[in-house]
Amino acid sequence: MAANPMTQFEVYRIGPEIKIGTFDISFTNASLFMVVSSLAILVIFNLGAKKNSLLPNKIQLLAELSYTFVSKMISDTAGSKAKPYFAFIFSLFMFVLFCNMFGMIPYTFTVTSHIIVTFVLAAFIFIGVTIIGFIKHGFGYLKLFVPSGVPIVLLPLIVVIEIISYLSRPISLSVRLFANMMAGHTMMKVFGGFVISLGIVGGWLPLTFSVALTGLEILVAFLQAYVFAILTCIYLNDALNLHH
Amino acid sequence: MVKKYFFQLIFLYLFFSKEVFAAESGGMPQLDPEFWVSQIFWLTLVFGTLYIVLSKLILPKISANLELRKSQIQENIEAADKQRKDSELKLKEYDDIILKSKLESKNLFNETREKTLKNINIKKDSLEKQIDEEIKKAETEIEQLRKSAPEKINKIAIETSSEILKNLIGTEINNSSISAIVDDLYRKNGGKYYGN
Numbered sequence: 001m002a003a004n005p006m007t008q009f010e011v012y013r014i015g016p017e018i019k020i021g022t023f024d025i026s027f028t029n030a031s032l033f034m035v036v037s038s039l040a041i042l043v044i045f046n047l048g049a050k051k052n053s054l055l056p057n058k059i060q061l062l063a064e065l066s067y068t069f070v071s072k073m074i075s076d077t078a079g080s081k082a083k084p085y086f087a088f089i090f091s092l093f094m095f096v097l098f099c100n101m102f103g104m105i106p107y108t109f110t111v112t113s114h115i116i117v118t119f120v121l122a123a124f125i126f127i128g129v130t131i132i133g134f135i136k137h138g139f140g141y142l143k144l145f146v147p148s149g150v151p152i153v154l155l156p157l158i159v160v161i162e163i164i165s166y167l168s169r170p171i172s173l174s175v176r177l178f179a180n181m182m183a184g185h186t187m188m189k190v191f192g193g194f195v196i197s198l199g200i201v202g203g204w205l206p207l208t209f210s211v212a213l214t215g216l217e218i219l220v221a222f223l224q225a226y227v228f229a230i231l232t233c234i235y236l237n238d239a240l241n242l243h244h
Numbered sequence: 245m246v247k248k249y250f251f252q253l254i255f256l257y258l259f260f261s262k263e264v265f266a267a268e269s270g271g272m273p274q275l276d277p278e279f280w281v282s283q284i285f286w287l288t289l290v291f292g293t294l295y296i297v298l299s300k301l302i303l304p305k306i307s308a309n310l311e312l313r314k315s316q317i318q319e320n321i322e323a324a325d326k327q328r329k330d331s332e333l334k335l336k337e338y339d340d341i342i343l344k345s346k347l348e349s350k351n352l353f354n355e356t357r358e359k360t361l362k363n364i365n366i367k368k369d370s371l372e373k374q375i376d377e378e379i380k381k382a383e384t385e386i387e388q389l390r391k392s393a394p395e396k397i398n399k400i401a402i403e404t405s406s407e408i409l410k411n412l413i414g415t416e417i418n419n420s421s422i423s424a425i426v427d428d429l430y431r432k433n434g435g436k437y438y439g440n
Contacts, residue, residue, distance in 0.1 A: 023282075024281060027282075046301075
């Protein structure tokens with residue numbers, strides 16, 4: 001059990017190798033947990049949406065509370081114009097949240113602990129937001145890089161900084177989620193390894209840490225999903241309501 | 245010889261490269277691009293499906309449920325408001341009725357009181373009149389009796405004196421002389437004996 005703490009992130013093929021051209025698109029453990037998370041979301045929310053009683057039961061309450069939670073988050077950060085993107089942000093939040101949470105079950109695989117997954121999501125958001133911005137404002141969207149009320153002398157510097165910060169959005173968004181998930185799970189694995197190697201005598205301390213870390217990681221799993229969704233809302237807000 | 249060295253070099257290269265690769269796979273599996281395409285493919289597929297099912301099937305239902313509940317609650321609140329207003333109106337009506345009936349009963353009470361007082365007064369008056377009459381009658385009777393009393397007394401006095409004298413003296417005495425004495429006494433002391 002005192003294995004390398006990074007082995008938990010290894011991706012391996014489940015079933016046969018599937019190839020399209022030179023690309024390997026085999027079904028892996030990562031794919032399995034994407035499917036499991038999505039199915040869990042669909043089952044829970046389908047059950048929650050199925051029956052409408054004036055006094056909701058538990059699962060309906062869960063679905064409706066999640067709905068109003070995300071809806072409020074979007075209207076608070078991006079305003080009423082962001083309503084058409086509600087379904088996307090809702091799916092995004094739920095997908096990231098469920099992937100994070102499924103990763104907390106021992107012996108499972110954490111989909112969001114892979115930079116490629118988070119980067120694809122972040123890049124999609126970045127490209128989508130940029131396209132929305134240019135559609136809504138045309139070339140006026142470039143005013144985003146020119147904040148108002150800045151002295152003329154500082155303007156070239158500010159514009160460069162703004163452009164760099166805008167371009168680094170997908171990287172910061174993806175790395176934040178990936179690094180949080182990877183670091184947390186690695187730490188838990190390391191402390192778990194300590195429990196085994198120190199044995200019945202000294203293993204209690206790392207075990208206590210492990211329990212505490214589990215709680216912390218569940219918090220982080222929720223928080224990172226929330227941060228991911230709310231940053232998406234903020235980027236969307238920039239594209240929809242050009243304030244600069 | 246050269247060929248042999250060449251093969252040895254290739255073997256060494258392969259060996260070391262394998263070692264290097266093994267070391268790297270012990271590092272971060274996330275940076276191993278072997279399954280990147282697979283992950284991108286499955287992520288797109290799964291997330292796309294999730295998005296479509298959620299946005300087309302499930303979220304509209306939840307939204308409709310929420311709207312329905314909101315409108316239902318609103319309706320219920322309105323209905324409750326209406327009923328409250330109705331009951332307030334009824335309460336006012338009821339209060340009015342009670343006030344009215346209270347006033348009415350007061351009036352009725354006063355009326356009957358006055359009526360009975362009047363009746364009592366009338367009866368009292370008539371009774372008083374009757375009593376007055378009776379008193380007057382009695383007074384006249386008494387007056388008559390009083391008026392007639394001295395004569396009768398005189399007569400009795402004369403008769404008794406004559407009777408007493410007859411017993412004392414033993415002879416009949418003229419009544420007229422006795423009556424003259426009695427009259428004389430009466431005139432002198434009449435007021436003393438008969439009041440007034």
